[in-house]
Amino acid sequence: MSSVAATSALSEDSVIVLPTGAIEHHGPHLPLSTDQLIADAVAAAAVDSAAASGVDVWRLPGLAYTKSDEHHWASGTFWLGWDTMMSTLVEIGRSVAATPARRLAFLNGHGGMSALLQVACREIRRLHGLQTFVLHAAVPPDQGGPSAAGELGLGVHGGLQETSMILHLRPELVDLSLAVRSVPEHLTDYQYVGFGKAVSFGWLSNDFGPSGVIGDPTGASAERGEELFETAVHRCAAALAEVAVFDPAGPAPVGPRRAG
């Protein structure tokens, strides 16, 4: 789309979607671009789906180089510092604010970005006046998402879900023969501290062991991946429909919108 076309196609009701991924260590069985592939694929399908049902929504090229500092120790990880990452997000927000659109949604495939994206959402809201949102391509277990039984709620990186998703999306990039279960089971011993528990903690992915995987990819399958993918797309499309009408100041227009 050209600049001129963009300006006439967009209105204050338009939702701009930025997929945010990562290029980072995901164990020996998954590609470095796992998060980016998932974020891009879910975003593409969800935006298409939402647009098909009448939502005024547009997808930006994905952001591949992000804040993967938890994997900085692993060769092949590309990571930006928190300040460079925040500046990038806020300046992208500034650029969106120069279009007629007033809503910016990050569709995030990289769990390590969640907290910073929330900080960025507020900053862009304050500084540039946009309504801002964070959607998860796949809600991670430590942020309320589902978890396979065998992972004990600990499948946050390179585990069953991500591996299945990539088996569905890009099977040629997965080498399941290298997949190894790496679940820090002892974390379940703690009542307060842990993924998604009341006390969060600052971790690097090699704090739990040398593999850097946190989860159990061994049972992954393309079928499960397809199911997860379809669910994610459906959920994100429905969420985008809400994002398009969300109004913190008052009732949603035209009755409650209970997508999904």
Add this chain to the structure above:
Amino acid sequence: MSSVAATSALSEDSVIVLPTGAIEHHGPHLPLSTDQLIADAVAAAAVDSAAASGVDVWRLPGLAYTKSDEHHWASGTFWLGWDTMMSTLVEIGRSVAATPARRLAFLNGHGGMSALLQVACREIRRLHGLQTFVLHAAVPPDQGGPSAAGELGLGVHGGLQETSMILHLRPELVDLSLAVRSVPEHLTDYQYVGFGKAVSFGWLSNDFGPSGVIGDPTGASAERGEELFETAVHRCAAALAEVAVFDPAGPAPVGPRRAG
């Protein structure tokens, strides 16, 4: 404690606790220092309690000037930008890392800091090698905490809980006659977007209306505040006991520690 005393008293097992509050608008009925008062009081009592039960834990002076950008529009709010706030947290982490202690726990009374504290925890972990943690003085509803029925899960700022807590801790600072219910009930119409829902959003406290309060302080009481306070102290003390032994790399020493 002098520098010399600190150096000899601290060991790699010591937990350093930094209460983080805010000086920010909390409606006409609450003092600007609400979050600071709560964070300091809970931290003081929880650290005393944990120390009394043998945990090697130390409390720093609280951090009052923090990232209250969501209330920047309200006169009397003191807010630091995200970069200044992050630098402050990371440099405090650097200073802790220069002592023998290896564990730093933020005990947070200001919901608007939660995301940035998580970013800081990882940065301090990577840069200075400390184990880092975030505890909530009172877990807010949008982060999994309880919510009074009348607040519909929306009592995130200046509502029943915070008001009751201050009525318990510093009743002379509360003017309940000015308390007004300000619950953005329409948010419950959304399935995906909202406090603690799958899609987070960037908000300023006046996005929901001019008062800047989000909750219903009208039914607050010192009794409820006392109960909330005691629960928070008990929970934080137990969590600090876990923080003191938490080891991401392996089983907790001396059997699972199920405090509380």
Add this chain to the structure above:
Amino acid sequence: MSSVAATSALSEDSVIVLPTGAIEHHGPHLPLSTDQLIADAVAAAAVDSAAASGVDVWRLPGLAYTKSDEHHWASGTFWLGWDTMMSTLVEIGRSVAATPARRLAFLNGHGGMSALLQVACREIRRLHGLQTFVLHAAVPPDQGGPSAAGELGLGVHGGLQETSMILHLRPELVDLSLAVRSVPEHLTDYQYVGFGKAVSFGWLSNDFGPSGVIGDPTGASAERGEELFETAVHRCAAALAEVAVFDPAGPAPVGPRRAG
């Protein structure tokens, strides 16, 4: 490629290629992503070609959000400030330096990045020790590249070359009916000041007129685009072969390498 695979596949002789593009105004006839499409396509083909002839060369995902400040006035342009952009480039260099590879080549499709990329090359060289290079996807007229006669050496943005390239690569994204000649002919009156002349000047793309195009896209064709593309790929592949053996400290190994 996984992190583990990357680590074993890469050696100190490997060349890492980062395509750098832009999302910016290119007139009404071209898509915002023009530079990104060209950089990605040339990089993909050139890296494949060089690899096929035995060069140890690898392509990173392209960088789409860059320093397009000269088009900041045009809705739809996404631009980062110089400091954010430099930090991003240097931190990507830091990440490359954590792999076994020692050579990083920017393959640039966005003229507005050329100067900053040179600054970044030196900084990454000094700070992280890599050998660093800048290749042009298509050498712009103001940096020594060819120029169609009708453009008087002034076809630097959205003109004959870029339009032809996109007509070749992604014809569905071009609307040639909107293409308008916009050549600032008066610049040829100056002997010293001008694109590629002895005196450079700081310009915004709307300094020359409201369209923001600088060149004459009206005669563009897919055929010309294909020819330009093939030439660019051939040139870049040959250049990458040199990059792989370039040694500032002494003679090139195995005799002069006159690729191409």
Add this chain to the structure above:
Amino acid sequence: MSSVAATSALSEDSVIVLPTGAIEHHGPHLPLSTDQLIADAVAAAAVDSAAASGVDVWRLPGLAYTKSDEHHWASGTFWLGWDTMMSTLVEIGRSVAATPARRLAFLNGHGGMSALLQVACREIRRLHGLQTFVLHAAVPPDQGGPSAAGELGLGVHGGLQETSMILHLRPELVDLSLAVRSVPEHLTDYQYVGFGKAVSFGWLSNDFGPSGVIGDPTGASAERGEELFETAVHRCAAALAEVAVFDPAGPAPVGPRRAG
């Protein structure tokens, strides 16, 4: 005070006082929080005293984490870098400027902050338009303050005055048995270079010896501390009265104000 109350209570004649202290090494006999205790105590008493005599003056919570880089070598010191510290001060100034008040006075207990506070005063004046001031809780000898004879004008850190003040304010935090005289007497040999002399120099507190104390605390007493404290409070209260009416552009209103 609530935001609403603050807004109505403050006027352009109000003076806002920010006590600035430090958490830093003060020798084995004094607590790390020495400067903070003194700044807070003097500020509290001086503001009360000034307010009682009709000055419209308000005290903010103290700033404990400051620029203590001269003691960075000593475990237990918490120090912020100059850029973080300046940003913090300027952003606090921005927050004050969002209230009706137009005067901000730093009441400083940490000599190592004096120069930066002056820089901040000018920046806040230029950027946010406030009248800004620096008061010393206790004027240090190197900035014109009194000095006990035995300290030869060199009692700038942890010496007779600070020790006496803490003996008065918080005797339980002092262990006078650990106090050792540490006066760098040779500094008196220099005519130009030295504390408070024509040539200032950049020093770290361990440049003068391993103790980090610069002064002679051995003769300290609570009586002396009380006298110093009362003098400081009296002086600061009188100074605040001047601050409230100080006008660089013209004569002070209602005749010369010679407080004290």
Add this chain to the structure above:
Amino acid sequence: MSSVAATSALSEDSVIVLPTGAIEHHGPHLPLSTDQLIADAVAAAAVDSAAASGVDVWRLPGLAYTKSDEHHWASGTFWLGWDTMMSTLVEIGRSVAATPARRLAFLNGHGGMSALLQVACREIRRLHGLQTFVLHAAVPPDQGGPSAAGELGLGVHGGLQETSMILHLRPELVDLSLAVRSVPEHLTDYQYVGFGKAVSFGWLSNDFGPSGVIGDPTGASAERGEELFETAVHRCAAALAEVAVFDPAGPAPVGPRRAG
């Protein structure tokens, strides 16, 4: 010139010239201030010459401390980082923008600054609205300038030209007995990569050998220096005349201006 005089003497047609040099290693035979001496001398003579022919042009004191990071390894080099250097240039631009003048020309004697100056020109144009320009005191071979035959186009630092210029300007600062030929001849083996070739590269001056000189100063003479100097002054004066009337938006006033 006083501020008052400056304000009345300057108009929107005035050109402000800032000579930019360096204090950096130039081999054993040349002074550290070589670039500064050349920039200042050329600027002084060229501005005088242009002014004498009626151009409204003014010279600022030269900038001596610049981005000499390519010589950071050599004792005696003074170098600023890219961010400090950019900030300095942009803030000087801000100060010029506060005068009536609207044109700022950098007259650069230090090749290592060329790229950053171009970035600064655009930033100052966008942020402060000035017309901005970069002139070379002596166009270096890698930027299109002439080169002595014996240097093979590689005389970019401390070679024939710079040495001759200083022999002309300040012969007492040159020790020709220490001059050694240091031409990286192998660079001519490369078709693409090299000074002024299609592929630029990030280099430090000791990448080519321990001397840090890149060129052949052995044949330098004051006569050649005088000739080079006069040519440079003549060219810069003529270029300044163009700078004074350059208008990107339309034809040059009063017919084409072909100075020189």
Add this chain to the structure above:
Amino acid sequence: MSSVAATSALSEDSVIVLPTGAIEHHGPHLPLSTDQLIADAVAAAAVDSAAASGVDVWRLPGLAYTKSDEHHWASGTFWLGWDTMMSTLVEIGRSVAATPARRLAFLNGHGGMSALLQVACREIRRLHGLQTFVLHAAVPPDQGGPSAAGELGLGVHGGLQETSMILHLRPELVDLSLAVRSVPEHLTDYQYVGFGKAVSFGWLSNDFGPSGVIGDPTGASAERGEELFETAVHRCAAALAEVAVFDPAGPAPVGPRRAG
């Protein structure tokens, strides 16, 4: 001096002197470069004098663009922000630290830099290990220097002393017919707040009136200027002799050095 010569000439006993001036408004009668002229002239003469008496001391080119934010309102002032200025000073310190010399003395002609120079001295001491010093070219009245009776201690900018100095050094740049007395006499009404008093304040030079001059230049003369200049040179040369032997850790070598 070449890099090689510098390295062999300098030792750890060498003192490096950096004159720091300003380009800023000094009233209608004085040139913008007043501070720079004075700093350079005093530094040149004092360094020559000290060197002649055997002190190992070297002068750097002066720093003309500095932190003149107090005159930012006056056209013709060139000012850097505090962060750019600090970075510049610290990076110059880094460059000195890469030579054998271990002592860096700022010889300052611009009162508005005094506080920041002190901050820089400590930062360079901590970060780069140099001994650092600030000398005043002419000690200003607000920093303990002398003051003509008619100026009431308020001659801090463009007054009798600076005007006399320039009349001595560069009489052709002074237009005494434009000199106007501009002494804010009401400042003497304040006991605590004022130049050089116990309470410092943040001021801009137009806070005292529109002229920006603070002092009384009307009685200035070249004779007085010569006397002031000679005194300053004598004092600075003697101070540099002390700087060369100053040792915070112990007695000065070879007996007390009472220069002057």
